[in-house]
Amino acid sequence: MKLACGPWEMVVAPEGAAILSLRRNGRDILRLTPQGASDPFDHACFPLVPYANRIAFGTLEWEGRLHHLPRNHPGQTHPLHGTGWRERWDIVESDAKSVTMQRERPADRHWPWSFTAVQRLELDAEGLNAWLEIRNDDRGAMPVSLGFHPYFSRDGATALQFEAGHVWLADDQMLPTKTAPADHFGDWSAALPLEQPQLIDHCYADWNGSAIVTRDDGDIRLAGSGTPALHIFLPPGEAFFCAEPVTAMPDAVNHDEAAVLAPGKTMQAGMRITSA
Template sequence: MRTPAALSAGPWQAGLLPELGGTIAYLTRDGRDVLRRAPDGVDDPLETGCFPLVPYANRIAHGRFFFAGETFRLPLNFGDHPHSLHGIGWQSRWTLRMEGSADAVMDLRHAGGGGWPWPFRAEQRLALDDDGLTISLALANEGDRAMPAGLGLHPYFPRDASTRLTMAAERMWEGDETMIPTRTVAAGTFGDWRAGAGFPDRLIDNSFDGWTGQAVIDGAGGVTRIGAIGARAVHLYAPPGEPFLCVEPVSHLPDALNQGFAIDTLEPGETLTLTMRITD
């Protein structure tokens, strides 16, 4: 059974599972679950509290894209899903490079191939304080040629029938049956998020751009505030009937490499960063 590396500061506690995709097993404040708690003995990153999206976020359609004059093919890494999803960091073993009482650093080094042709180094710095958790995610190009680069975080927040979300964005992207973006619609299509809204009895699996980088979740368990730096968009994932909500800060929209959406390019030695702050 995996035992999470434990961090603590004031009323906050967190548990980390670096070998299971660099995931967070739990985050609590005064014993209340702020992130979904992973079950004992968890062996699937999709059952944890949060995992990193690196070196790209969300979907790449059919695992194919064109970059710098070449066509690249990636393995389809999500069961029978037709696209490559979430990068490779969540399916890799990270190393716990530094662990203090309230902070830690998890590293991942990728030599190239095996899901992503460019070598890179990824780092997660996690720090608890009396007010919450800060996660700083970095991606560095360790190769000798430019590479496309994306980052994101995939936190699962507890949700019940009373939960409401408040955030501001300019537009929402509708997707096809496999959730590849097809067109923009009003950001409030599923609810007036600016004023705070609950969740309809239908799947929400959509990206919003023009996001301010701030969101508030208000439910029976209390209020959770989310702030992000380096996120061009936010992806909401709220399946009907499930006791969780994902508010995912991401540096690019789904399938950006095929659709011409903004995405970063890292020259050799360059680094991309994204930070998420969770407070109450």
């Protein structure tokens, strides 16, 4: 499904409620999903629901009960990114510039609470507005963290700039261990080149909600709403990087950082990708 407004064009799909491409003036702002791709990791962007990033070894204790979640993607030791990115959503509303998708999901072994998720994607003359909501349809409270996983194209992009309070360091399985100053890997507030010598796959907490991607065709602003953390995935030598607005750190439920969502209650997160 193709959406357009002004200089912006976007292609979306109900599989994983995914964005397959996002272009401005004909140039890829998010990386282009390969034709015929079947792996959701190849998508340009997908929602993170009902949890963001990893849950360590799929084990979590909630309200005195221990739960074990199975692995949900080949090659991944820990359940990753929730359930929504791997499932087909229903298109409930659409027009030339926007689409709303919904996923009603009963409890199962991948997530032991029932919920309904809604994602709305809309283009305007400035860029993309994304909105994600989850409602707890279960009889008990459930842990929740939300977010978005955009893969930005490095074609024409040279630097990234943002401000945060601190960064979560991680072990060799990329599970959070302790915090460090936000400039531990370099001073992002002054803008750092996207070409870094080491892998960065870390969550920056107390993010101020804004980041700037320096591009040769005009800078891009990433903004988050209700997302006090920004997860950066910057793999050396790749044609993409990720800057993910999220509501909490990886493995949030095991660090008492997940939100507690009561039955019938909702929680939202938002993201904007616009010209700076």
